[in-house]
């Protein structure tokens with residue numbers, strides 16, 4: 001309904017017959033009219049994602065997430081954040097926090113994130129996050145928070161530290177996202193429930209106080225989100241699984257070769273054009289990520305003709321993996337030692353993020369009714 005129509009309606013004779021309903025109606029229509037015209041940030045669509053500063057980046061993170069970010073920074077207004085506050089919910093000991101934050105920033109930059117294109121910042125540097133988190137906590141219910149799968153898991157693993165921050169983890173994540181009125185959130189499957197909750201909280205806010213936030217949605221470049229299998233043939237590469245089956249971007253050349261050579265194989269196919277067992281298919285999948293198509297085709301042909309030599313294949317894969325990982329690792333180390341550069345990155349990122357946050361928070365305070373003069 002346009003403002004003019006609302007205005008007409010408010011002055012119509014239909015009203016004023018039922019004072020209670022009228023006042024409610026008035027209230028909501030006023031809210032609609034008060035709605036700022038331009039709630040969406042102008043220009044490019046906004047993308048937001050967070051990276052927890054725990055653990056080292058591995059090949060699965062690279063192909064499953066970071067590669068997406070690198071592409072998105074060319075097309076969208078991107079905010080990529082190190083979730084240091086989130087890490088406090090499970091890691092109260094902060095002895096290694098600084099080192100971890102430096103490392104996660106360095107690794108992401110080494111993978112291609114560009115601090116001049118995206119806003120690359122630390123969550124704790126943008127205080128507006130905490131303020132929005134507080135408002136959102138008033139509309140997040142205990143029941144729904146307790147049902148969150150990640151909460152239940154963490155509470156089970158650490159029964160002695162079931163703190164309120166852990167319970168409201170998805171509320172803080174929502175604040176991160178909607179602080180920039182982000183529309184796209186590139187995350188993996190494990191974050192789907194959190195994103196669903198972010199949509200609920202954003203909608204709840206909009207209904208209660210007026211339209212301020214777009215509904216954030218998960219985003220990935222379709223089939224380019226490849227699943228990276230682990231080296232032991234069991235599931236995908238992840239930091240919590242078998243360390244030796246996961247290739248980290250910080251692994252040195254010898255370790256990479258050793259891990260690849262340990263990948264599970266067998267005596268080879270018994271007949272031509274046989275279906276590959278999972279663990280063999282996985283080696284081919286990994287090869288497709290880092291080797292040339294000719295190399296992959298050669299081994300496919302060998303497999304189909306039953307004369308594949310897995311030792312040779314793994315040697316080749318090891319070399320191609322080394323070629324892929326080494327430049328990233330070396331770049332990450334160089335950045336990690338350049339504290340001046342890292343500081344500049346964090347300052348520049350925080351400045352961009354604060355600017356966007358400031359605009360949103362002015363809308364938020366006004367919508368809630370915290371503007372007294």
Ligand code: TRP
Nearest residue numbers: 048049050051052083173176177
């Ligand atoms: N919870 C996310 C994870 O565990 C990290 C995260 C924090 C995040 N804030 C975010 C992801 C905002 C996307 C958007 O990986």
